[in-house]
Amino acid sequence: MTNPRDQRPAAPSGLATGRGNAAASNEVGAMFDQISGVYDPMNLVISAFQEPRWRRRAVTFAGLRPGGRAIDVASGTGKVAADLHRSVQPRGEVLGVDISPGMTGIARQRFVGRPGLTFVVGDAMALPAEDDHFDAATIAFGMRNLPDYTRGFAEMARVVRPGGKVVCLEIARPRSRLARIMRGWFDRIVPLIGKVAGQGGAYAYLVRSVQSYPAPERIAEIMREAGLVGVRWIGMSGGIVTIHVGTVPPREG
Numbered sequence: 001m002t003n004p005r006d007q008r009p010a011a012p013s014g015l016a017t018g019r020g021n022a023a024a025s026n027e028v029g030a031m032f033d034q035i036s037g038v039y040d041p042m043n044l045v046i047s048a049f050q051e052p053r054w055r056r057r058a059v060t061f062a063g064l065r066p067g068g069r070a071i072d073v074a075s076g077t078g079k080v081a082a083d084l085h086r087s088v089q090p091r092g093e094v095l096g097v098d099i100s101p102g103m104t105g106i107a108r109q110r111f112v113g114r115p116g117l118t119f120v121v122g123d124a125m126a127l128p129a130e131d132d133h134f135d136a137a138t139i140a141f142g143m144r145n146l147p148d149y150t151r152g153f154a155e156m157a158r159v160v161r162p163g164g165k166v167v168c169l170e171i172a173r174p175r176s177r178l179a180r181i182m183r184g185w186f187d188r189i190v191p192l193i194g195k196v197a198g199q200g201g202a203y204a205y206l207v208r209s210v211q212s213y214p215a216p217e218r219i220a221e222i223m224r225e226a227g228l229v230g231v232r233w234i235g236m237s238g239g240i241v242t243i244h245v246g247t248v249p250p251r252e253g
Helices: 027-037 039-044 051-060 081-085 099-109 149-156 177-196 199-214 216-225
Strands: 068-072 093-098 117-121 134-140 160-171 230-238 242-248
Touching: 027 039, 027 093, 027 099, 039 068, 039 093, 051 081, 051 134, 051 230, 051 242, 068 149, 081 117, 081 134, 093 099, 134 149, 149 160, 149 199, 149 216, 160 216, 216 230, 216 242
Parallel strands: 068 093, 068 134, 093 117, 134 160
Antiparallel strands: 160 242, 230 242
């Protein structure tokens, strides 16, 4: 008898081109549909339970105030969007956008009944929002999944008003001794944990996508190429993750 898991399409390679992830957005979305049910507990385990702290720090860099508006790109199961939503209350609004219907469905169910917090299925390469609409845009653990990093940042900048912030939280390839130990754990143990969870292909993709992701210095350059100014970045937990922040400049004309 055939195991239903054997019928799943193969996970994307996780490799990158000169522009971004080699996989098409729909391939990545289908993979996240498959892992949506285990995504949150797996995130906690593979981050050594640091993910909530990283997430809260990224939200702080968005610089939001009560009554503000934000968009969270590659929003997944909605945790970053929910943190943003808390920071703009009362009367603030947050839109979460993700390519995966499975992940978006979990976010909608989890955060139902929160006025001003909305989740939609959409493509980071063409965000479903007007120019200059938000005070900040965030993306957490999603940029390395995009087929074009520059376009991803440019779209985030497009929908944020001048003076607003674009924030990117992502796994990095740190160089310190402690970080090398953590990197070895990540490279070897994460795929094994994924296999135990029945998602070996997806979590092998995760490791390869991190290995293919540009260094923090290059991501800062890409953000500038996308039109952002004042770009800076910090490392957390020994540099295993980075938070990049850029500002949307005044529009020409």
